Amino acid sequence: MNTAFNELLQFIKTGSKFIIAGHKEPDGDCVGSQLALRSALRRLGKEAIVCSAGPFKRSELRIYSDQFVKIPENEDLSGTKVIVVDCSSIDRIGDLQDFLSKFPCAVIDHHVSKHLPSTPEQPVYTDSKMPSCTLLIHKLIKSLDLELKEEEATLLLFGLCTDTGFFRYLTEKNEEAVEAAAEFVRSGASLKKIFNTMNSGKSLNSRILLGQMLSRTESHFNGRLLTSYETLDDYNKFGLENRDSDNLNQLMLSIEGIEATVIIRQECADNCTVSLRSTDSIDVARIAYDFGGGGHKNAAGLTMKGDIPYVKQKLLEVFKNIFNC
Numbered sequence: 001m002n003t004a005f006n007e008l009l010q011f012i013k014t015g016s017k018f019i020i021a022g023h024k025e026p027d028g029d030c031v032g033s034q035l036a037l038r039s040a041l042r043r044l045g046k047e048a049i050v051c052s053a054g055p056f057k058r059s060e061l062r063i064y065s066d067q068f069v070k071i072p073e074n075e076d077l078s079g080t081k082v083i084v085v086d087c088s089s090i091d092r093i094g095d096l097q098d099f100l101s102k103f104p105c106a107v108i109d110h111h112v113s114k115h116l117p118s119t120p121e122q123p124v125y126t127d128s129k130m131p132s133c134t135l136l137i138h139k140l141i142k143s144l145d146l147e148l149k150e151e152e153a154t155l156l157l158f159g160l161c162t163d164t165g166f167f168r169y170l171t172e173k174n175e176e177a178v179e180a181a182a183e184f185v186r187s188g189a190s191l192k193k194i195f196n197t198m199n200s201g202k203s204l205n206s207r208i209l210l211g212q213m214l215s216r217t218e219s220h221f222n223g224r225l226l227t228s229y230e231t232l233d234d235y236n237k238f239g240l241e242n243r244d245s246d247n248l249n250q251l252m253l254s255i256e257g258i259e260a261t262v263i264i265r266q267e268c269a270d271n272c273t274v275s276l277r278s279t280d281s282i283d284v285a286r287i288a289y290d291f292g293g294g295g296h297k298n299a300a301g302l303t304m305k306g307d308i309p310y311v312k313q314k315l316l317e318v319f320k321n322i323f324n325c
Contacts (some may be wrong), residue, residue, distance in 0.1 A: 007123035009143060011106045015081040017047040017071065018102065018247045024053040024094030025086040030086040031064050032159030033108070033133040036152045039046070040141045049075075053094030056324050057240035071099050083108065086133035086159075087295055105256075106137050111285070111294045116229040121172075131170060131177050131296070134159030138180055140254055150188030157184040165250070166195065169298050206242040209234060213248055213263070220316060221323045227315075229264040229308050230285060249277045258283060262315055264308050272311045276300045 012018075020037050034050045039319035041048040049072060056065040061282060082105040093100065107116075107124040110133050118124040130136055134156040141148060148156075160181060163168050170177055185191065209230070217228045223294055228248065252261040259283045263275040274291075276284035277299055284300040291314075293302025304311045 002125075004118040004125045005139075005143075007029065007118060008106055008108070008118045008125045010120065010141070011104075011123050012041070012044075012046075012083075012140075013083065014143070015046065015079075017080040019049055019051055019075070019077075019080055019082045021051045021082060021084050021087075021093050021096055021100055025055065025057060026052055026061065027058065027132055028060060028162030029132045029159035031061055031166075032155040032157075032162070033085040033137045035064060036066065036134065036137050036155040036159075037083065037108075038135075039145060039149065039155075040137075040146055040154050043146055050090055050102070053096050053324055054227040055240050058223070058244055059203075059206075059241065060198045062196075062201075071096065077103075081106070085137070086111075087110070108133060108140070110136060110297065128296075131174060132160040132163040134163075135177060136178055136233045138183075141222075148183070148187045153184040153187035153189040154194070157181060157189040157191070158197070160184075161194050161198065163296070163299070165196055165246070165299075166198070168250075196254070199302070202244065203242055205238050206244050209238045209242050210244050210248055213314075214251060217252060218288065221319065223255075224259045224323055225262065225319050226252045226255065226258055226260075227312060228252070229312070230266065231308070232266045232268070235266070245275045249275065253277055253279060260319065262310050262312070262319075264315075266308050267303075270305055270307070272306060272308060274302050274304060274311060274315065282322060287315075290318075 018041055020034045022034050038048045038050050050068050051070065052068040053070065056062060082100050082102050082103045083106060084093060085108045088109055088111055107120055109126045110128055110130040123196055127136060138156050143217055160177060211227045213230055217226050218228055248263060251260055252258065258279060260278040265273045276288055278284045283296055285295045285298045288295050288300035288302040291302040291304055293300060295301055
């Protein structure tokens with residue numbers, strides 16, 4: 001067991017109050033990790049709350065959103081420690097950064113991104129080989145000598161399904177993830193219920209926006225790369241809750257000959273967010289990392305200053321080098 005993990009265990013064992021934070025615009029892996037860890041810490045007799053800057057734009061997260069607070073109020077926070085999950089550092093947690101930076105902070109992450117050195121006072125436990133952060137939380141719960149509860153198993157499996165595209169991104173190297181999934185099921189988690197949670201409850205507007213963005217898809221480099229985009233007008237008309245990058249990426253990646261996809265969203269006049277996906281050979285996490293983002297080999301994201309044409313051109317230049325065109 002590595003030093004950072006042991007330091008994390010001590011960080012938890014010597015603390016009594018915890019704030020568990022995650023990245024802004026959380027996904028199922030982030031939410032599942034936060035809530036499962038909160039449950040485990042409370043079973044150890046510790047005080048624990050979950051914080052998030054939000055927004056909870058994914059429909060499958062709505063059932064969990066009311067369990068989160070933005071900033072704790074009317075609480076005695078003396079002696080509090082912070083644990084940031086599914087996120088490279090405290091600077092990715094949005095508006096909570098200034099408030100939470102006052103407390104000792106640990107990090108649990110599985111992304112390829114830049115981390116601060118781990119110390120006993122500020123442990124940073126990472127494993128980029130793991131396809132979801134919930135697998136790291138699972139390892140932590142077992143190391144704390146706790147028997148997995150059904151609710152925790154469901155949250156952990158939900159996070160694993162989110163970050164693996166319901167196991168689509170797993171390979172022959174992910175035996176440990178499949179074994180963990182089996183343990184979650186034995187503990188009471190239902191794959192069928194999680195699938196329905198992730199794939200139902202969509203609005204008609206989300207399907208309309210999905211169709212519009214699919215119709216904007218452009219092919220590059222002899223069909224090896226696809227790009228699409230969402231404008232500020234789309235955002236103003238449809239809102240955050242109708243975004244559905246997962247289904248759009250899935251549709252784009254199903255096209256013959258595709259190796260990577262790029263979805264650009266104009267968030268404001270001079271800033272865009274970018275979703276990157278690949279089938280296998282291209283490591284989009286490295287592309288995202290070069291622009292200050294992060295993620296996994298086949299799924300990553302970044303933020304870039306500029307409008308859609310500027311961001312698109314910058315990324316096309318990168319892919320031109322990758323494809324040797």
